[in-house]
Amino acid sequence: MSDVKEVLGSYSTDITKTIEEELSIITPDNLGEASVYLTRAGGKMLRPALTLIVSEAVGGSRESALKAAAAIELIHTFSLIHDDIMDDDDMRRGMPSVHKVWGQDVAILAGDTLFSKAFEIITGSQGTTSDQNNQTLATVADACVKICEGQALDMSFEERFDVSEDEYMEMIFKKTGALIAAATKAGAVMGGASQEVIDAMYEYGRLIGLAFQIQDDYLDLAADEETLGKPIGSDIGKGKMTIIAINGLASAGDDSEKLLEILKEEETPQEDIDLAIEILTKCGSIEYARNLALKSVDEAKEVLEILPDSSFKQTLSNIADFVLERSA
């Protein structure tokens, strides 16, 4: 796992430098500062690193995928800024969120600016053809539409307790998986891969994206509280429709009614959270989620078999495992 973190770190310098250069010319100053703020706050840079690693794994150069990688990170950052406004989240990456520092109006604009810049950057990619740029732009734009749809779906779930597993899978694919899939596909496109490999890399990204999100649900119930940085079972307290809650409601038999009651509570006492965890453990829903994530990771690694052996291919395989090894 530390290996993967090291690898991601080795790519982040190039990505950060490209982003800083592209954003340095934004005026007025407050818009420029609000736009670059979250990039400077640090982040794993998993998505843009995937773009670069895939480009290298298909035999392309890091350079030709660099602008696309930076664009992917800007799209991710844009979505964080707008999500934080919608969810009224005060903190992001250990710092006050953009709208807390500059106010909501500048935060909306900063998100819009990053969005615009992302597309502009891709058109200026180096060492790629217009065909490649055009396909990458289409991929990223498609992911952006899906991110919006996924966020709207997620918000619509807040008032519902009858969300199906299919609906849930659609939501997490759109909200999280689509951009990761776009990141890996963009790397394949910019690296000059065949259409078959391009499609495979999209599938690899989609699968690790799903695993990533399901693991989030799993960690809420199975992680160590100190490592997680928030109380165990907080999703249950919020009545959130996670894959575990959805599976539990469908498979807990006589306990389903009690589980639903707990999920619907406005204020959930600790004893009810504990009882819900007991129900979800007994009916196998926590294990179900873990297995679903494991299956996605296994499938993702199988998809990688289309690539020739290389250290980059090995890194992509390690990243798939890393998604499940992380503990917070």
Place this chain on the structure above:
Amino acid sequence: MSDVKEVLGSYSTDITKTIEEELSIITPDNLGEASVYLTRAGGKMLRPALTLIVSEAVGGSRESALKAAAAIELIHTFSLIHDDIMDDDDMRRGMPSVHKVWGQDVAILAGDTLFSKAFEIITGSQGTTSDQNNQTLATVADACVKICEGQALDMSFEERFDVSEDEYMEMIFKKTGALIAAATKAGAVMGGASQEVIDAMYEYGRLIGLAFQIQDDYLDLAADEETLGKPIGSDIGKGKMTIIAINGLASAGDDSEKLLEILKEEETPQEDIDLAIEILTKCGSIEYARNLALKSVDEAKEVLEILPDSSFKQTLSNIADFVLERSA
């Protein structure tokens, strides 16, 4: 003038149909409805019509520029939705604004969705090369960055009374002119024009964009109140830094101090608005603005001389005049 309105109307059917088709697949329903709402509310569709007319004027087809035209209108609509949130404007196109109907969160997302769709649509243009698509995407993305910068500049002017004419011209170019220039440039690119003609069409769009915005300032003081739909001098009441106010502060001599005092007032009595209009008339600032708009339109028409004679070229010339003939 009615001719121009008729011409715009004759293009709007194709544009609306394309937009409706592209937005029909957005889910969930509330996001789809919020996204298409302002298009259905009607609008002049000046920008996308310009894209189509320029494409035809340079010898291209309407079809090859249609997706780019729809995209330009979506970008315009996106900026209206987000601007209305920032300015907390309740009404748009005679209907409640998007955030008033669906709430702020869905309105932010609807804007983001239109933005994403705009770029996606361009990548699917028909009868154009990837080079053309790529150049159009770069042009539109550049305009989007400028729109954000222009809006941020405009907001920063709200607390200032020392805005220079250069700063003002930069703001209106970015906020309004850049997208009109992108619309006309996109038409030239998609119509297959030479780079020289493409650049000229950008300049034409920039010039009528400036004239359009300056005319807005002019109408606030020179229009018929009933036609304008709001009281004459409302910009003075709001202390807005229009080109007329900026010129007046610089050229009203001894009256400048009084003018500044009136602009700074929190509540401006009608007699002060009347006095300000008197000052601005006396020092020639209202005429100055009108002449500036006229000059932009004349220059825009000169730029058109690069085009071969055609009914489309004539329409572009008429649209330049139309910008100044409108009375509200």
